[in-house]
Amino acid sequence: MSGYYGNIMNVDTTGASEATAKPEGLSYAGVPASEKIAERDLKNMEKYKAKIKKAGNAKCVDPAVIAGIISRESHAGTVLQDGWGDHGNGFGLMQVDKRYHKVAGSWDSEEHLAQGADILCDMTKAIEKKFPTWTKEQQLKGAISAYNAGPKNVQTYDRMDVGTTHNDYANDVVARAKFYKRNGY
DSSP: OOOOOOOOGGGGOOOHHHHHHGGGSSSSOOOOHHHHHHHHHHHHHGGHHHHHHHHHHHHHHHHHHHHHHHHHTTTTTTOOOOTTEGGTTTTTTTTTTTTOOOOSSSSSSSHHHHHHHHHHHHHHHHHHHHHHSSSSHHHHHHHHHHHHHHHHGOOSSSTTTSSGGOOOOHHHHHHHHHHHTTTTT
């Protein structure tokens, strides 16, 4: 199932920006910063591993990508208040925005993870339609960017993250997802 929307391990990435790395206490950016942050989240992520794998496989979404999004959005739930983040707008491990979606399940449930995976699938379909000549891997990266800022924000491949949180969302999530892939997700 992990290759249905492209192989995450073949997606190019520059990793986290300084704006993402610095609040994490890191003096460096790039892929090493993304991997360090993902590594810090690994212990908490393990609590959800079975649910992540089940939801990912049910939706044909690589569980490693779901884990990468969870790490970026909620540090595997550790930064949430009663399941909420983003000033009360983001819900759950994957921070589904209540302003755009009717939230499903409890914040750490398989139902929530399936909803997040569905949103990513919708973003993938939108990017496939918008950029039919991109490779599956390019479309997957575009969909990850769109998960954060919407498909309209993705204008070009090289600048897809402009307008996302810290202008590095897809690059950071891809690097984290590769880390999780190497760690059994």
